[in-house]
Amino acid sequence: MEWFNDLLWGSGVAHSVILLSLVIVFGILLGKVRVAGISLGITFVLFVGIVLGHFGLTIDPVVMHFFKEFGLILFVYSIGMQVGPGFFSSFKRGGITLNLLAASIVLLGVTLALAIHYITGIPVETMVGILSGAVTNTPGLGAAQEAYNDVHGEAAPTIALGYAVAYPLGVVGIILAIICLRFLFRINHDQETAHLESEEDRHDREAHQLLLVVKNPALFGRTVSELSALMPHYDFVLSRIRYCSDGRTEIVSGQTVLHEDDRVLVITTEHDAPTVRTFVGEEAPLKQEEWLRRESELLNRRILVTKPEINGKRLGELRLRQSCGGINITRISRAGIDLVATPRLTLQVGDRVNVVGTSSAIEAVEKVLGNSMKRLNEPNLIPLFLGIALGVFLGSIPLLLPGIPRPVKLGLAGGPLIVAILVSRFGASYGLVTYTTASANLMLREVGITIFLACVGIGAGDGFVDTLVRGGGASWVGYGFLITFLPLMAVGVVARRFFRLNYFTLMGLLAGSTTDPPALAYANTTAGNDAPAVSYATVYPLTMFLRVLTAQLMILLFT
Known part of the structure; x- marks a missing residue:
């Protein structure tokens, strides 16, 4: 039975894999319990x-360090690939205000932590x-x-301890702040729904x-x-014409x-719609059924771009249009957003192209675009590991910044995150097929985390x-709750008033500024809309x- 003892209490790779697997299995099972x-x-x-x-179950430090860092890399890279396509567009329209408010919550939390x-x-x-x-x-x-390991050459266990004791009440504190704001401003859900619908009437999708x-x-x-030559700086497509x-x-x-x-029938953006309307003529009531019905064999299909x-x-x-005969492309759907199909728009694998024609x-x-779902289900591993390699390389470059005595590194969290955002947003322009199915991205993210x-x-x-009972850990819970609750309430009052x-x-702003899925789930259930x-x-x-950047800077500047 010596082999069995080594498997459970030893220090080899088999022991490490079994211990990690059991921790993950029981952790996920307990995570399904709701209170x-x-x-x-x-x-x-x-x-x-x-x-x-x-209770004394450990993993060889070298093996555990590799597992921990590689898991972190997979997680942050998958996060970057998920948020990258919308990262830059999130600063458009009202997104600027929302992002400024979210950044204020982040900075208030950092300031409060330093004050404590x-x-x-x-x-x-x-x-x-x-x-x-x-x-x-x-x-x-x-x-x-x-970052602490890079600076001091050793791990700091109190970082994980502080995280563990503050996390549970952090989830509760976020939801509590949402509830408190509701009672503070005497929110009426029916009125908020009516206001939201009126706002949506004024703000249409990208393709209009x-x-x-x-x-x-x-x-x-x-x-x-x-006509297109007369308006070169405006995004619009004429789809169909009915002769007078x-x-x-x-x-x-x-x-x-x-x-x-x-x-x-014109497809344009909300921004360009008033100019196009003024230049062409006047607007008439749009009855979709009249334009979707035609005596001939006119069809409207969405075709997937699947050819690399x-x-x-x-x-x-x-x-x-020249090679395929009588067709017109009006919209391209990417990551749930409809884009106007202008000639200068760059296509990516995974785009859905709206085609009207016979x-x-x-x-x-x-035949030109592919339209093969099977191809989309095939993993694109080259961009994944190339991006990870570039991210680790970028994260390892020492940067000398004024006022900071030690070189700053983006690290194994910041480097892959930045590269993933850039690759997912601009990779297609350089021939990289960055498309990943949502399930594949979620699998990588969950395995990593x-x-x-x-x-x-x-x-x-x-x-x-010992830390929780005798080392001041109980007070850490209170400090964590203050860091959670006070910035959310302060910015929430400003945002509302x-x-x-x-x-x-x-509600979505507060949940997003803390990157907290349970709070988002609560907000979605409460709101009943998206x-x-x-x-x-x-x-x-x-x-x-x-969050990643400020955590690193706090370690580099104040330790």
Whole structure:
């Protein structure tokens, strides 16, 4: 039975794999338990690791260090790939206000943590752990641990201890702040829903349909190509035309001639819609069924871009209208957003192209673009590991910044996160197929975070109880709650009173500024609409980046 004893209590690879697997299994099972509708989710992996570590189950330090860092890399890289496509667009329109408010919550939390450090004398590394737990941000924990190890050449167990004791009340504190704001401003859900619907009437999607009657004399007798040349800086596509003379409806081509009182179906952006409307003529009521029905075999299909050779090419380069016959491309759906199909728009694998045309013409477009779901299900491993390698390289570069005595590194959390955001956003322009199915991305993310949390828990288990009972850990819980609750309440009051933010949007903002999925789940259930999810997704990328960056800077500047 010596082999069995070595398997459970030894220090080899087999022992390490079995211990990590058991910690993850029991942690996930406990994470499914809900109390008052709230669950800590996979964070229970951390607590199961702490319990087993407390009773003497350990992993060889070298093996555990590798597992922990590689798990962290997988997690943050998957996060970057998820948020990257929307990272830069999140600063458009009202997103600027939401992101500024979220950044204020981050900075207030950091300021409060530093204030508690100076008042109480708690080491900065411990306060960074408490801060990361209070705002339920695991990448910040990983970034702080990695930065501390780079600076001091050893791990700081109090970072994980601070995170573990502050996390549970952090989840509760976020939801409590949402509830308190509701009672403070006497929120009426029906009124908030009505206001939200009126706002949505004013803010349409990226791709916006208009039915216009040609009234501008300057366009009479001109072709659609000439119209596009007259407005080169505006995004719009003429999809179909109904001639005033005989009532015929046709797909628009570059050679289509415009006449007075012809009706054209236009796809444009909300920003450019007023200009296009003024230049073409006047708007008419849009009845979709009239334009979707035609005497001939006119079809409207969405075709998937699945051929790698199409990735990174501009729509105009494909010359689909000339090569495939009578078709028109009006919209391209990417990551749930409809984009206007302008010739300069760069295609990516995974895009859904909205094509209008005859059956034979659409079949020809399918041959060009691919339209094979099987190809999308095949993993693209080269961009994944190339991005990870570039991220680790970037994170290892020492940067000399004014006022900081030691070189700063982005680390194994910051480097892969930045590279993943850039690769997912701009990789297609350089021929990289960055498309990953949502399930594949989620699998990588969950595998990475569970391995990381298991290692952190096992490493922090020894001495956790002593710290909590006799080492001041109980006071850390209170400090963590203050770091959670006060910034959320302060910014929540400002957002509601001065920016008149809709309460449902505000809930998503607060959940997103703490990157907390349980709080988002509570907000979605309470709201009964997708407004919290939209604002959560808007602030999530910048907040995640700031949480990782500030955790590192606190270690580098104050330890």
